[in-house]
Amino acid sequence: MNASHQSLDDTQWLRRIARRDREALALFYDRYSGMLYSTLLLALNNREEAAGALQEVFIQIWDQAGAYDPAMGKPFTWALTLARRRASDRLRRHPQRSHLGSASTSTWIWSDQSSPSPSLSPNPSASSDVTKVFGHEQVTLIRIALEELPAEQRQAIEMAFAGGLGQNELADALGQPVSIIKARIRRGMLTLRERLKRIL
Amino acid sequence: MIDERREAQASLYALGALPPEETLEFETALRSDLQLQLLVKELRGTASALVAALPQVAPPASLKQRILQALDGSEQRSESSPVAPPAPGPENAWMFWVPWALAACFAFLCVLLISLGHSLRQQAVQLQQDLNERTQQALQLQEQVNQLENTAGQAATNYQVRISEIQRQVLQRVEEINRQTAALTNQLQQQNAEARRQLGLVQTAADNLKREKRMLEEALAGVSNGDKDRINSVRLAVLRPTATGPAGAIGASVWSSQDQRGQLVIENLPPLGPNQAYQLWLIDPKLAIPVSGGVLPADNAGGLRVQFTPEIRMDGAERFAVSIEPRGGSRTPSPRIVLTSQ
Numbered sequence: 001m002n003a004s005h006q007s008l009d010d011t012q013w014l015r016r017i018a019r020r021d022r023e024a025l026a027l028f029y030d031r032y033s034g035m036l037y038s039t040l041l042l043a044l045n046n047r048e049e050a051a052g053a054l055q056e057v058f059i060q061i062w063d064q065a066g067a068y069d070p071a072m073g074k075p076f077t078w079a080l081t082l083a084r085r086r087a088s089d090r091l092r093r094h095p096q097r098s099h100l101g102s103a104s105t106s107t108w109i110w111s112d113q114s115s116p117s118p119s120l121s122p123n124p125s126a127s128s129d130v131t132k133v134f135g136h137e138q139v140t141l142i143r144i145a146l147e148e149l150p151a152e153q154r155q156a157i158e159m160a161f162a163g164g165l166g167q168n169e170l171a172d173a174l175g176q177p178v179s180i181i182k183a184r185i186r187r188g189m190l191t192l193r194e195r196l197k198r199i200l
Numbered sequence: 201m202i203d204e205r206r207e208a209q210a211s212l213y214a215l216g217a218l219p220p221e222e223t224l225e226f227e228t229a230l231r232s233d234l235q236l237q238l239l240v241k242e243l244r245g246t247a248s249a250l251v252a253a254l255p256q257v258a259p260p261a262s263l264k265q266r267i268l269q270a271l272d273g274s275e276q277r278s279e280s281s282p283v284a285p286p287a288p289g290p291e292n293a294w295m296f297w298v299p300w301a302l303a304a305c306f307a308f309l310c311v312l313l314i315s316l317g318h319s320l321r322q323q324a325v326q327l328q329q330d331l332n333e334r335t336q337q338a339l340q341l342q343e344q345v346n347q348l349e350n351t352a353g354q355a356a357t358n359y360q361v362r363i364s365e366i367q368r369q370v371l372q373r374v375e376e377i378n379r380q381t382a383a384l385t386n387q388l389q390q391q392n393a394e395a396r397r398q399l400g401l402v403q404t405a406a407d408n409l410k411r412e413k414r415m416l417e418e419a420l421a422g423v424s425n426g427d428k429d430r431i432n433s434v435r436l437a438v439l440r441p442t443a444t445g446p447a448g449a450i451g452a453s454v455w456s457s458q459d460q461r462g463q464l465v466i467e468n469l470p471p472l473g474p475n476q477a478y479q480l481w482l483i484d485p486k487l488a489i490p491v492s493g494g495v496l497p498a499d500n501a502g503g504l505r506v507q508f509t510p511e512i513r514m515d516g517a518e519r520f521a522v523s524i525e526p527r528g529g530s531r532t533p534s535p536r537i538v539l540t541s542q
Binding site: 018022025026029030033034035037038039041042047050051054055058059062066067069070071072073074076077080081084085088129130133134138139142143146157160161162165166167168170182183185186188189190192193196197199200 | 204207208211212214215216217218219237240241242243244245246247248249250251252253254255256257258259260263264266267268270271325328329331332335336339
C-alpha cells in the first residue's frame with residue numbers, strides 16, 4: 001500500500017477503482033470485506049455461498065464503481081446494498097438456506113450471546129476490523145441503540161436487514177399484518193436514525 | 201414534510217425490504233424529492249451502521265486472491281482473441297480471401313462499434329458524474345434553504361419575543377399610570393375631605409362663638425340694671441369641654457366677686473346616672489384647692505341656668521370648672537372634669 005492510497009477517503013478509492021486501479025480495489029477489500037462477508041454469511045448461512053457472493057460483489061464494484069452516486073450514501077453503504085441484493089438473489093434461488101425465516105431464530109443477531117450456527121461464530125480479528133472502521137465508541141453506541149429498541153421493532157429490522165426478507169415475507173414469518181410490520185420498521189429505523197445521527 | 205407512508209417506504213427501501221411493485225413508485229417519487237433523498241441517505245447510513253453490531257466473521261484468506269484473479273480473467277475475456285482461419289485450397293483461391301475480407305470488414309465494424317461504445321460509455325460516465333455533482337449541488341442548496349428557513353424562523357421568533365417584550369412594557373407602563381392616577385385621585389379626595397373637615401371645624405367654631413355670644417348675652421340679661429355699674433368687677437368666662445368631656449356641651453358663667461354670686465348657663469350636658477351629679481367649681485390660684493359652687497340640677501335636655509354662691513368668700517376666682525361627682529356633691533373635685541374655662 002502506498003502513502004497516497006492510505007490517505008484517500010472511500011469515495012476517492014471508488015474513483016480510482018472506476019479507473020481500473022487494482023490496488024484501490026484491494027484496499028477497499030481489506031477495509032470492508034469482513035463486514036460484507038459477515039452480512040452475507042448471516043443471510044446465506046453457508047460459508048461457500050457467502051464467499052461466492054462476496055466475490056460477485058467485488059467484481060460488481062470493479063465494474064460499476066463509476067456508477068456510484070455519493071448522493072445516495074457512503075461507499076460502504078453502496079457496497080452493502082450490492083451485497084444484500086446478492087444475498088437476496090441467492091436466497092430466492094435457494095430459500096431453504098435462510099435460517100431467518102422464523103421469528104424464533106432472529107433475536108440473537110445483535111446480542112452478545114453465542115451464535116446458533118457454528119458457521120457464524122464471531123472471529124476476534126474480524127471484530128477488530130469493525131472497530132477500525134467505526135471505532136470502539138461508535139460500535140458501543142450502535143449496540144446500545146439497538147438494544148434499547150422495543151423487541152418487536154428490533155426483530156423486524158433484524159429479519160429485514162440480515163435475512164433479506166421483504167415486507168410480505170416478514171409479515172408471514174412474524175404472523176402480523178403488513179401494516180404492523182411497516183409501522184414497526186418505520187418507528188425502529190427513525191429511532192435509530194435519531195440516536196445514531198451524531199456518529200454517522 | 202414527509203408523510204408516514206413515505207417514511208415507512210424509505211425505511212423498508214433502505215433495508216431492501218420494499219417489494220418491487222412499490223419500489224418503482226417509490227423511486228419515481230425519490231427522484232423529485234430532495235428531502236426524501238436525504239432521508240433515504242440517512243436511513244441507508246443507519247442500516248449500514250447496523251453491520252457494526254453483527255457477529256463478525258473473516259472471509260476465507262484465499263478469497264482476495266481469487267477475486268483479483270477473477271479481475272484478470274474478466275479483463276482477458278473482454279479482449280477477444282481471433283480464431284486461426286483454415287488454409288485455402290488451390291481450386292477456390294478466391295474463396296480464401298472472402299472470409300478474410302468479411303473478417304476484415306467485421307473487424308473494422310467491431311473497432312468502429314467498440315470505439316463508438318467506448319465514446320458513449322465515457323459520455324455516460326461523464327454524464328453520471330455531472331449528474332452526481334448536480335445532485336450534490338442540489339442537496340447543498342437544499343441545506344442552504346433549510347438553514348435560511350431556520351434563520352428566518354429564528355429571526356421571526358426574535359421579533360415575536362421583542363414584540364411581546366414591548367407589549368409587556370406598555371402594559372406595565374399603563375398599569376403604572378393607572379396606579380399613579382388612582383393614587384393622585386385618592387390624595388385629592390383625601391385633601392378634599394380634609395378641607396371639608398376643616399371647613400366644618402371652622403363652621404363649628406363659628407357656631408360655638410355665636411353660641412358663646414348668645415350665652416354671654418343671656419348671662420348679661422340676668423344682671424339687673426342697678427348692677428351694671430358693677431360690671432367692671434364682673435368676670436365673664438366660657439366653659440368648654442375637656443378632652444374627656446362631652447363634645448357638644450358648652451357653658452358660660454358671669455361671676456361678681458363684689459356680690460359673691462354668679463350666674464351659670466350650660467347646654468348639651470349628657471344625663472348622668474341616678475348616683476351621679478355635675479358640680480361647679482371656682483378656682484382661685486391663691487387657694488390650694490378649688491371651691492365648690494354647688495351641685496348642678498341638669499334637666500332632661502342637658503341644659504341648665506343657675507345662680508351660684510361659693511361655700512366660702514372668693515375674691516380671686518379666675519376659672520370655673522364642672523366635674524362629675526357622686527350624688528350630693530364632693531368636698532374636692534374628682535378627676536372627671538368635663539367643662540373648664542380658660
